[in-house]
Amino acid sequence: MEEFKYSSRRGFLTKIIFAAVSFQFLNSFSFLKKNQGFKSLTILHTNDMHSHIDSFPLNHSKYPGLGGIRRIASLVRKIKSQQKNVVLLDAGDIFQGTPYFNKFKGSLELKLMSNMGYVASTMGNHDFDNGIKGFNNVLHNANFPFLCSNYDFSNSELKNKTKKYLVKEIDGLKIGFFGLGVELDGLVEKRHFGETKYLDPIKTTHYWSEYLKYEERCNLVICISHLGYKYEDDKISDLKLAKLSKNVDVIVGGHTHTFLEKAVLIKNQENKNVIVNQAGWGALSLGRIDLKFSKNKEILDSLSVNEISKKNYAII
Amino acid sequence: MINKNYFKNLIVTIVFFILVLSCQGYRMTNASSLNINTGKDISEFDFNEIKLSSYRDSISKEMNRHLNYSKINLDVGCPEGLLGDFISDLSILYIKKNIQNIKFEPDFCILNNGGFRNMISKGPVTVNDIYQLMPFDNYLVILEIQGEQLSSLFNYIKNKSISNINRKSGVPLSGIRMKISGDNITRCMINNRTFNPLKKYKVLTTNYLARGGDQMDFFKDCNLIFNTEFLLRDVIIKYIEELGKSNIQINAQLDGRVQVLQ
Numbered sequence: 001m002e003e004f005k006y007s008s009r010r011g012f013l014t015k016i017i018f019a020a021v022s023f024q025f026l027n028s029f030s031f032l033k034k035n036q037g038f039k040s041l042t043i044l045h046t047n048d049m050h051s052h053i054d055s056f057p058l059n060h061s062k063y064p065g066l067g068g069i070r071r072i073a074s075l076v077r078k079i080k081s082q083q084k085n086v087v088l089l090d091a092g093d094i095f096q097g098t099p100y101f102n103k104f105k106g107s108l109e110l111k112l113m114s115n116m117g118y119v120a121s122t123m124g125n126h127d128f129d130n131g132i133k134g135f136n137n138v139l140h141n142a143n144f145p146f147l148c149s150n151y152d153f154s155n156s157e158l159k160n161k162t163k164k165y166l167v168k169e170i171d172g173l174k175i176g177f178f179g180l181g182v183e184l185d186g187l188v189e190k191r192h193f194g195e196t197k198y199l200d201p202i203k204t205t206h207y208w209s210e211y212l213k214y215e216e217r218c219n220l221v222i223c224i225s226h227l228g229y230k231y232e233d234d235k236i237s238d239l240k241l242a243k244l245s246k247n248v249d250v251i252v253g254g255h256t257h258t259f260l261e262k263a264v265l266i267k268n269q270e271n272k273n274v275i276v277n278q279a280g281w282g283a284l285s286l287g288r289i290d291l292k293f294s295k296n297k298e299i300l301d302s303l304s305v306n307e308i309s310k311k312n313y314a315i316i
Numbered sequence: 317m318i319n320k321n322y323f324k325n326l327i328v329t330i331v332f333f334i335l336v337l338s339c340q341g342y343r344m345t346n347a348s349s350l351n352i353n354t355g356k357d358i359s360e361f362d363f364n365e366i367k368l369s370s371y372r373d374s375i376s377k378e379m380n381r382h383l384n385y386s387k388i389n390l391d392v393g394c395p396e397g398l399l400g401d402f403i404s405d406l407s408i409l410y411i412k413k414n415i416q417n418i419k420f421e422p423d424f425c426i427l428n429n430g431g432f433r434n435m436i437s438k439g440p441v442t443v444n445d446i447y448q449l450m451p452f453d454n455y456l457v458i459l460e461i462q463g464e465q466l467s468s469l470f471n472y473i474k475n476k477s478i479s480n481i482n483r484k485s486g487v488p489l490s491g492i493r494m495k496i497s498g499d500n501i502t503r504c505m506i507n508n509r510t511f512n513p514l515k516k517y518k519v520l521t522t523n524y525l526a527r528g529g530d531q532m533d534f535f536k537d538c539n540l541i542f543n544t545e546f547l548l549r550d551v552i553i554k555y556i557e558e559l560g561k562s563n564i565q566i567n568a569q570l571d572g573r574v575q576v577l578q
Contacts, residue, residue, distance in 0.1 A: 039342055050433075050451075054372070055360065057444060061389060061437040070368075071354035073361035097433065099375045099447045111366050129452070173342055189527050219342045232481070249344055263349035275347055285351050292346035299345070306348040 037296065039173055043222070043289040044079060045089040046072055047254030048124065048281035050097030051109055056282065067284035069109070073116050075286050080117075083290075085171050088117055091254035092124025092181070092226035097282070105130055110141035118144040120166050122179030123151065124226040124254060131192040132156050147179030147224055150204040152197035165208050167216050173293060176212030179224040180204065180241075182255055201227060201236050202244055209247035219293060222250045229258040229278050242266035242274040250275045250289065257281040263289050265303050273300045379444040383553060384560030387567045391435040393486055395477035395496070395574040399432055400488025402568040403548075406555045408490045408520055411456060411544055420458050420542040422520035423507045424491030426469070427548075428530045430484040431522070441566065443553060450549040454522040458542040459535060463513035468534040470494070470501055477574050484530075489573055497577045522548055 055068040080086050090113065095106045106127075113121070123146055127135055136157045139146075148162040166177040180201045184193045205223065212218045223241070230237045238253040245268050253276065263277035279287035290306050362368065390399040408425040415421070434448040461469070473487045474496050480486070495503040504511045518541070522529075528536040556566055 037342075053368070055354075055356075057442075057448070059437055059439050059445070060448075061435055065356055067354050068360060070360035070363065071358045073363070074359045075352060075354065077361065097448075097451050099379050099444065100371065101451065102447065102453065103375050104371065108366075108368075108371055112363055112368070115363060115366055186529070186531055189524060189529065191527075217341070220344060260351060262351060263347075265347075275349070277349065277351070279351055283354060285353050287349075287351050289347065289349045291344050293342040294345045295342060296345060297343075299343075300347055302347075304348045306350040 037294045039171055039293040040083070040085060041170065041173060041175070041220070041291045041293065042079060042083045042086045043089065043250065043252065043287070043291065044076060044086060045091065045224075045252040045277065045279060045287040045289075046283060047091035047226070047252070047279055047287075048093040048257055049090070049109070049283045050093055050126070050281060051095060051101040051106075052097055052282040052284075053100050053108065053112065054098075056284075063282065063284060067282045069112055069116075069283045072283050072286050073112070076116055079288070085173070087119045087168070087170070087175065087222075089177075089222070089224055089252055090118055090121035091224050091252055091278075092122045093126045093254060093281075094121065094124070096126040096129050101129075105134060105138050107138040107141045110138055114141065114143040118142075119168065120145050120147050120177050120179070120224060122147050122224045122226055123162070123181050125182055125184060125187045128184065128188045128192045132158050132194050132196065136161060147177055148181055149178040149208050150180050150199040150201050152199060155195035155197075158196075165212060167212065167218060173220065174216065174218045176209075176216055176218035176221045177224060178204075178208040178212065178221075179226075181226050182228065201225075201241065205241060205245055205248060209245060213247040220249050220291070221247055222252065223248050225251055225253040226255045227253065228256040229253055229260075229276075230256070238276050238278070239266060242268060242276050244269060245274060246270055248274055250291075251277070252287060252289075253278040254281075259285060260287075262305055263287070263303060265300075273303075275303065379442065379447065381443045382560075383441050383443060383446070383557045385565045386436050386438050386441050387565050389435060389438050390566070390568055392429040392432055392483050392488075393570075394429075394480035395486050395576045396570050396572070397429070397486055397488070398568045398570065399435060400427065400429060400486060401490070401570065401573070402436075402566070403427060403432070403552060404488040404490035405568075407456060407548065407551055410551050410555050411458075411520055411546070414546070415542070415544060417542075420518065422458050422491070423517045424489065425520040426473075426492070426525070426532075427488040427521065428484070428525060428532075429486050429488060430530055431524070432483075432488075436566065441556060446549060446553050446556075450552060452522075452524065452549075454524045454548050456520060456544045456546050456548055456551060457523050457526050457540055458544065459519050459521065459526055459538040460541050461517050461519050461534070461538045463511070463515050463517065465534055465538065466511065466513070466517065469532075470504060472532065472534065473574065474499075474501055478576055487574070493573050495575045495577065502577075 053069045056063040146162040212221045230239045238251045258278040259280040265273045277287045279285040404425045493505040
């Protein structure tokens with residue numbers, strides 16, 4: 001360490017001058033790159049689809065003839081044809097809600113999602129409805145990983161069947177993903193979750209978001225959460241997690257069946273904005289977030305309504 | 317000496333330069349969002365590759381089976397709802413009629429609104445509607461509960477009944493009548509008799525709740541004395557189908573079984 005200490009004032013001054021010169025040089029460099037430095041990414045996400053493959057029945061009091069995974073599939077295809085970089089995510093509770101699940105035990109839902117090109121999902125509490133064994137039995141139908149960062153399955157059949165995180169490179173952007181599940185005790189029968197250990201979602205978030213940002217050097221860190229959007233009491237939620245986080249850029253959530261017109265911005269511990277979104281349930285809504293990336297030092301300070309999204313999606 | 321210093325500075329500068337450059341990675345600088353509702357204007361993808369239609373055909377025949385008509389909309393409510401009244405009443409009626417051993421006959425029935433995933437809408441009712449209402453494969457079971465343990469069950473009902481927060485508020489009950497005034501339970505009848513803390517009661521519920529689901533912790537220490545081996549969904553389907561065969565349409569009325577006085 002001693003070697004790097006500056007022994008004279010002159011040496012120090014020389015260093016300052018060099019630093020200043022290098023800054024100048026760098027500035028001119030980034031000026032040249034400014035116009036070519038944009039990249040874009042569209043995040044599409046679903047949650048709590050609850051086996052709603054077809055639309056709701058026509059006599060349904062609230063959503064007659066609406067929703068369904070088949071409509072989500074049409075939308076995803078359309079948007080993928082318009083946008084260069086698209087990631088499709090699901091935030092859990094794929095299972096339970098229509099006879100498709102009772103009869104085919106979730107295998108069909110996973111087949112459809114694989115066909116649609118899902119990048120990752122996380123497990124919701126209802127994905128345990130046929131037990132860990134029932135989930136494991138149909139898991140081979142999914143060609144995408146389940147990210148369960150705060151469930152420890154090491155003493156169960158699901159050992160090594162889910163992932164803690166995922167890194168994906170798209171068009172030169174490195175994107176890190178991790179997944180959070182809700183506390184199972186009280187929500188899911190003990191015999192169904194068995195020896196699954198629930199890990200603290202806040203600590204888990206700090207650990208994996210820091211890993212993804214600094215070890216994997218991801219340009220974007222996305223948390224797929226089944227914690228729930230917000231609660232009246234102290235229970236951990238996506239909004240609370242966003243506030244307490246440091247290195248998470250986007251949280252796509254589920255569990256509370258919350259419909260939002262668009263994503264919201266929440267200030268994190270370092271006063272930076274985190275994007276939080278949820279897309280209702282029953283495949284009634286597709287969450288859409290469009291991001292732009294650049295090498296400029298602008299910070300994300302607002303979130304606008306996507307004007308393209310306002311256009312009619314009707315597909316003839 | 318000067319040369320050495322100069323060289324050192326050069327290296328420091330180059331390192332600095334590289335460091336700053338490497339920090340110039342892509343960052344999120346702009347965001348927009350608008351979630352898209354999947355309305356009727358969006359076509360339904362066929363998934364021919366996966367032969368989705370053959371999966372659908374294999375279940376649609378059973379699902380489209382007509383069971384009965386409903387005269388009204390039945391939905392959850394707090395402190396009392398038409399749907400909770402209807403389902404808990406029919407559960408206890410059906411079980412009383414269909415269990416062989418009278419010694420297991422339940423005194424009351426308790427379910428949870430969180431388990432009702434849909435309402436029964438006015439008009440024709442099919443098997444599919446009941447699957448929408450009760451997708452879970454939950455069995456009806458009978459537990460034995462000590463009179464003194466019932467106080468925590470009553471408190472549970474009270475807490476769930478005094479504020480209508482969401483669709484999970486309120487407790488579907490049959491065989492219990494309760495008056496709540498402020499924070500106190502002022503009257504409690506079980507099976508038309510004043511509750512006796514020294515007596516043992518038999519309660520009909522689902523295996524999910526019997527294991528302490530939906531925070532019904534008081535059931536964790538109770539003995540499960542009889543598993544009816546009837547799925548709650550099947551009981552609902554059979555009951556309303558039998559009503560239909562007798563030309564009785566689905567109907568229900570609130571009867572003040574749980575009352576909250578402010």
